[in-house]
Structure formats: structure tokens, C-alpha cells
Amino acid sequence: MHVLIPYALSDDEAARTALQDPPLPRLRALLQAMGSQTLLQLPEHSPTSAHEQLLAGARGLDPQAPAWAALRAHALQLPGAGSTGWGFLTPAHWEIGQARVSLRDPQALDLREDEARALLAAMQPFFNEDGLTLHYEQPLRWLVSGEPLSGVVGAAPERVIGRDVAPWLPASPLLRRLQNEMQMLLYTHAVSEARAARGALAVNSFWLGGCGTLATVPAATQDLTVFDTLTQPAVRGDWAAWVRAWQAVDAQLAPLQTALDAGQDVTLTLCSELVARRYTPAPRGAWRRLLQRFRPQPLSDILVAS
Secondary structure (H helix, E strand, O other): OEEEEOOOOEOOHHHHHHOOOOOOHHHHHHHHOEEEEEEEEOOOOOOOOHHHHHHHHHOOOOOOOOOHHHHHHHHHOOOOOOOOOEEEEEEEOEEEOOOOEEEOOHHHHOOOHHHHHHHHHHHHHHHHHOOOEEEEEEOOEEEEEOHHHOOOOOOOHHHHEOOEOHHHOOOOHHHHHHHHHHHHHHHOOHHHHHHHHOOOOOOOEEEEEEEEOOOOOOOOOOOOEEOOOOHHHHHHOOHHHHHHHHHHHHHHOHHHHHHHHOOOOOEEEEEOOOEEEEEEEOOOOHHHHHHHHHOOOOHHHHHEOO
């Protein structure tokens, strides 16, 4: 049994403060009975996060540039799923500052389906001119297909939220031009005017991620259970909500604890954006077990490295 928890670790000191009170008994019991090793330590501007690389490897995808959108196109049986490039397109709000342009959390757009479909219809002709086709899936996730996406590496929005977009923009001049064109188109679109009238954030650009080509669906190499409810609070920097989410996750760890107590093969992988730490059962001497029982390391020191 292997449990993977994205955004379980943080490097924000505010997360340490928020963790002072909750006991998280199942997590503590697991960590006291297991040894750890660092699996990944990624560079600051890695387009893929630690948990994304592990998930990609488990699904048989390239961990450095997982073709998530192509995999989704296969699942949806979209035309050309196995013969062209694909990407996830997220309607976005780029916040223009004096020194940088940053990406707002797409969830803050509160984009309705009718608005998303109207924007897609307006954008489609411009994409068609560059050999790209838009496919609607849900308000904040469209798919885009076409040969210009082959070889493109794009980060997931979660990697960029609140940060300067410059280091994360696609290297393709065509896609950068399209982003500029869409900013001009969306500025005067009727949907934008209606959203402004009700005080909603403007959709003034798009974000592209999960790009790549996938001829066939690869066989999964691992069976992972993923608890991803920590992601949104961590991305928003809402550490009180992150701790509440941790308490819910702690309850979900009961089967893992039961399996460990029964002597079964279990693995727990905790990730921050750039670090993956794996815990597996390890034999411990009597003295070390006694120390861990009476002088346990604070969870805030384990989950937060600032």
C-alpha cells in the first residue's frame, strides 16, 4: 500500500505556527515507526513539482514533461488523441504590477460555464489560424491540440500562482504571440464587460500546461493512493485551512496504519513543491524506540523546513 500526499511539506514559517496545536495522531504514529529518505530535490523553477514527477512515473509518463493533456484526450476519446500535441488551457487572470506580471489563482475567477464557452468560441478562430483546436471540458480546464504543442513544456498553474510568470512562459514564439493576442481580444469581450459589472476578476489571458504527445496510453507501473486535499490551501498560503485539511487526511491514514501494524509492505510519500520524502518501515533499536516515544520530534519540525 502506497500513499502519496502532495503539499504535505512546506517551507513557509507560517505553516509551522499553524501546526502547533493539532495532534495528527495517525501521522505521528506512522512517522515514528518508519524511516525516511529524500527521493527528489528539484531546482526552483522546475516546471514539474515533486509529486507530479512521482505521479507521472507511476502512470508510465515522462516525469520531466508528463503529457497529462494527451492522456486526458485519450480518456475522452477526442479526435487526434494519439497523433498530435496536446495541452491543458486554463483561462487566467494575469495581475500586472510595476515590476512583474503574476498569475492569480484560477479558482478566484469563479468562471461560469456559459462564460467559458463564450470565451472559447471567441478565441477558437485565432487558435485555428495557428493550427490549434480548442476543446471544452470544464470552465477552468480546456484542452488544446495541434502540432505546435509537440515538444512544448508547460508548468501546471499551481506552480505559478502568485509568482512572476516570466520564468514559466512557454519558449514557443507562436504561443507567446497567442497569449498577447488573447489579452487584446478578451479586454473588450462582452463576457469581460459583464464580469466587470458584477465585480468579478477579468479573464485576461490563459495558462498552458501538461503539454506533450502520447501515441498510446502507457501501462501504469505503480498503484498509488493520492490524498490531494492539501493542495489548494497550500497554494493559497492559507495555513489554517492547510492544518484543517491535514486533520482530515490524518483520519484517512487509518488503513495505512492498520496495514503497518499487520506487518504489511507500506509506503508513505510526503511532498512539498520541490521535495519528495519517502517513509518505509524500518527496524529500530530499543533505545531509539524509547527516545522516540518519550521525546518525539515535533510534527512542525518534520513537515516544515524553513
